[in-house]
Every structure is written in C-alpha cells, then in structure tokens.
Amino acid sequence: MRKLLNIVLITLIVNTVFSQGIRNESANIVITNGGFVYVDGNANGGFTNNGTGQIESDGTFSLEGNWINNGSTDVYINIDNIGSTVFGGTTLQQIGGSHLTNFENLTMNNSGVGAYISQTQQIEYTLTMTDGDFDLRDNNVQLVDLTSTVASETSAKRIKATSGGADGAGSGTIYTIRNNPSGNIANLGLTVNLTGIGVNIIRGHLVQPGTGTFAGNSSVFRYFQIDAPAIFAGTNVTFHDCYPQEENFHNSAALIMFQWVNGGGSDYWTPVTDYTGAAVPITKNLFGSTLAWTKVTLGSEAMPLPIELIEFSAECYNNNVELFWITASEINNDYFSLEKSNDGIDFFEIGIIPGNGNSNEIMSYSFIDYQANSNINYYRLKQIDFDGKYSYSSIISANCSTNSESDDIFIYNSPYSDEILITLKGDLQTTYYLSFIDQIGRTIIQEKINFYPENNKFIINKSGLSAGVYNVVLRSKDNVITKQVVICR
Numbered sequence: 001m002r003k004l005l006n007i008v009l010i011t012l013i014v015n016t017v018f019s020q021g022i023r024n025e026s027a028n029i030v031i032t033n034g035g036f037v038y039v040d041g042n043a044n045g046g047f048t049n050n051g052t053g054q055i056e057s058d059g060t061f062s063l064e065g066n067w068i069n070n071g072s073t074d075v076y077i078n079i080d081n082i083g084s085t086v087f088g089g090t091t092l093q094q095i096g097g098s099h100l101t102n103f104e105n106l107t108m109n110n111s112g113v114g115a116y117i118s119q120t121q122q123i124e125y126t127l128t129m130t131d132g133d134f135d136l137r138d139n140n141v142q143l144v145d146l147t148s149t150v151a152s153e154t155s156a157k158r159i160k161a162t163s164g165g166a167d168g169a170g171s172g173t174i175y176t177i178r179n180n181p182s183g184n185i186a187n188l189g190l191t192v193n194l195t196g197i198g199v200n201i202i203r204g205h206l207v208q209p210g211t212g213t214f215a216g217n218s219s220v221f222r223y224f225q226i227d228a229p230a231i232f233a234g235t236n237v238t239f240h241d242c243y244p245q246e247e248n249f250h251n252s253a254a255l256i257m258f259q260w261v262n263g264g265g266s267d268y269w270t271p272v273t274d275y276t277g278a279a280v281p282i283t284k285n286l287f288g289s290t291l292a293w294t295k296v297t298l299g300s301e302a303m304p305l306p307i308e309l310i311e312f313s314a315e316c317y318n319n320n321v322e323l324f325w326i327t328a329s330e331i332n333n334d335y336f337s338l339e340k341s342n343d344g345i346d347f348f349e350i351g352i353i354p355g356n357g358n359s360n361e362i363m364s365y366s367f368i369d370y371q372a373n374s375n376i377n378y379y380r381l382k383q384i385d386f387d388g389k390y391s392y393s394s395i396i397s398a399n400c401s402t403n404s405e406s407d408d409i410f411i412y413n414s415p416y417s418d419e420i421l422i423t424l425k426g427d428l429q430t431t432y433y434l435s436f437i438d439q440i441g442r443t444i445i446q447e448k449i450n451f452y453p454e455n456n457k458f459i460i461n462k463s464g465l466s467a468g469v470y471n472v473v474l475r476s477k478d479n480v481i482t483k484q485v486v487i488c489r
Helices: 002-013
Strands: 016-018 023-024 028-031 036-040 047-050 056-059 060-063 066-069 085-086 093-096 106-117 121-124 126-135 141-143 149-151 173-178 191-193 199-204 223-227 236-239 254-263 266-271 284-287 293-299 307-317 320-341 347-358 363-369 376-385 391-393 396-400 408-411 419-425 431-437 443-450 459-462 468-475 481-487
Touching: 016 141, 056 060, 093 191, 126 431, 191 396, 236 293, 307 376, 307 396, 307 408, 347 363, 347 376, 408 468, 408 481, 419 431, 443 459
Parallel strands: 016 036, 023 047, 028 056, 036 060, 047 066, 060 085, 066 093, 085 106, 093 106, 106 126, 121 141, 126 149, 141 173
Antiparallel strands: 173 199, 191 236, 199 223, 223 293, 236 284, 254 266, 254 293, 307 320, 320 347, 320 363, 320 376, 376 391, 376 396, 408 419, 419 459, 431 443, 431 468, 468 481
C-alpha cells in the first residue's frame, strides 16, 4: 500500500499549481526528474514544513510566499545537484522557521525587493541571483559543497545584510569552507590562494568602524574574513566587487584596501600600504598577523564621509510617494539629486534639494513624487560635494499597488509637524499588534488591531518624545515588520 501511495503522490506533484500554500505534516514528498511544483499566491502561497517532513527533489519547487521550516529535518534528502528551489514572488519573501533548511540549489527570482532569511540556512551547490536581493540580515548562509558557488550576482540583484531597512546594518554572512583555496572562492568576490585544510572564507556586509587615525571613518558595506591555520604575510588577495549601493558615500575612486591585523595585543584596521590603483578590483599582499584569522575591507584613507545618513525612507500616501531622509552630519555637501527608477536599474533625476554645506546637527529633508507608479517605485540619493564629487545611497522602494495584500507599515513623519501618521496595510482576517518602542526597549504605545479598512490609521503625538530613534513594530501570527522613525529636536 505505501508504494502505491508514493506513486500517486509523484503523479500529483509533477506540473501542479497550488494557490493557498502547502503545509507538510511529516509526509515524504517526491518531485521526479523534470517535475515542477508551483505554489501561487505571494503572501498566502508559501510552504510550511512540520514534524519529520522531507522532500526528495530532482525537479523544481517554486513558490511566491514564505518558506518556513518548523520541522525536525533539513527538509531535502538524497541531494544530487539536480533539484532547485525558486523564490519567485512579487513581494518580500521570508526564508526561516525554527530549523535550518539545506537547499540543494536556490534561485532568487523575486520581481519585487527579494527575500530575507530569519534563520541560519545552507545551500549545497548554487545560489543563483536571477532577480531581487538576498538579504542575510543577522543570519548566516553556508555554501556547503567544495564546488558550491554564487551565480549571476549584480548590483541590481545582490547579496546584502540589512536591519530590515538600513543597508550595511545586518551582521549576517555567507561563507564556505575549502581546502587549499585558490581563485575567486565560490564567486563571493575575493580571490585568495592559501595552503591549509578547512579554510573558512566569509563574506559579510556589516559596516566596519575605523580605528586609530581612521576612527572617524567607516568602511563600505562589504568585508571578507579569512579563518585559516596559515601565515597570511605575503598572501596576495583581490577584492573584486563593491556595488554602488555598498559604497557608504565613499568616492569609488578613493577606495583603498584595509586589513585587520594584530600587533602586540592591539587589534586595528590599517591601510595596505602598497596601494597604487584607484578602482575596484584591488589586488594587494596581506600583512602578517598573530591571529588565526584576518579581515579585509574597503574604505578611504584621508576623505571622511560627506554625510552621515541615518534614515532614508519612501512611503505611498494619497497616490503619491513621500520621501524622507535625515543626516547626522554633513561635510562639503552642496546638494542632493533624488533619482528614481521603474526597474531598479536605470535611474533618472526627479528633483534637486540643496544641502547644508558643513553641519554637525541633525538635518531633515523631504520630497514628494507626484508621478508615482501604481506598483513598485525605486529611489536613491545622489549626494554632490561643492567640488563636484558625488556618491550614492542604497536603493529603497515603495510598492503603491492597491492590489497588494502583504502586511506593511507606512509612516508619515513630517519634520514640520508634531504628529506622526502611521497607516497599516494587511489582511482583513488577521489580528495585528502595533508597538512603538524606544531604544532602551520601553513600549510607548501598544495597540491590538482587528483589521478593517476604517481602522488602519493611527496618530502619535511626538511633541513629548525625546530626540532619537524609535522602532515601530507590526506583528501578526505569521509576520513581524519593524521600521524606524527618527525624532529630531
């Protein structure tokens, strides 16, 4: 009887579309060679694995919603580099659960902003970047096999680590362990040649603060760590990529390589002194270190950041997109050019906003895009110095589709008003909890919301709030969304 059930299951799985999601309660799912499972429905079209559920796949499992593994297994079995899991939604997708998943091959093909991981994950062979970003946030991904790799990554579809909003603020990494590594390891963007067993090549995107003479500066949103039982002195490495969104307002022509070294018990960043070029990729020889590991990143040696951007956000409101940004300091800042894109790749200017030259005070800016698209709008800031040098912010987006059913918070925080308007978007069948939390964890406001269209707007009077950063949190049984709001005084 069991063999008969398995045969029927295989027949049902191949070339099947599911629109309300799949929940596997300890069953064994088999996708035969060439088989295709498509789970439709964006937020409602996900996959949840419970108990001892497993999948044996030589085909494709494609879904538009979230992947949640709450079972006791790694899900995939009999891994042979044939099967693939595709994240093909149009809204932000989550890859998480209480247990990691060991994906055979994973393809990011999200036409919206991409996907993020909320749990440590493994990819046995290839992470293919076809569309959308892959956000590590504060979690790690291991490329498991000795031949595993990242494919087709570009600035428009990249691996990053955010706080859920700010680029360069997540501690998550993607890494692989190799023996005697040589070349561009796993296509992560660092070429290194080392002799050693079990050398760990780690790529992270958390901004690295400067030390010593460079304490006032900070790195780009990318670094590499090499863990190896080896001597690093004289090792030649090439730092291949730094996308415009990762430059952290550095001038790309001024980027140089820095290395984390240990000298007499004091750990610090130091520029690699044989620098002679002015563009990425940069190839240099590493210094020796008494540590069993070292890190490299990019930064600028003498040029401080032109501005310290602490918030850049875009919200749909009354069929327009309202953009806000806040700087904590500005140096030689002539003006901002606000740029827009319909596809996240090709940008055009929609407005010029004067800067404040040199300032150590918090400065707020706003702009309204009256020609917003009815779906996804992409924006970035181009900051221009008085001497004509310029740099770009990370790319943000606003989805103004009236048909989207995904949970979200829209915050209207005008620097000229004492009120913050919070608008919620969600499912009419779901109970939500809205919290407004300060930086020491105190809940200023908490509301239980049985969602209906007339009860989706809240006003917070900020006149009595201290200056600083606050978290606005929207929780449901399936989702947690956090956005930051800055109160200026």
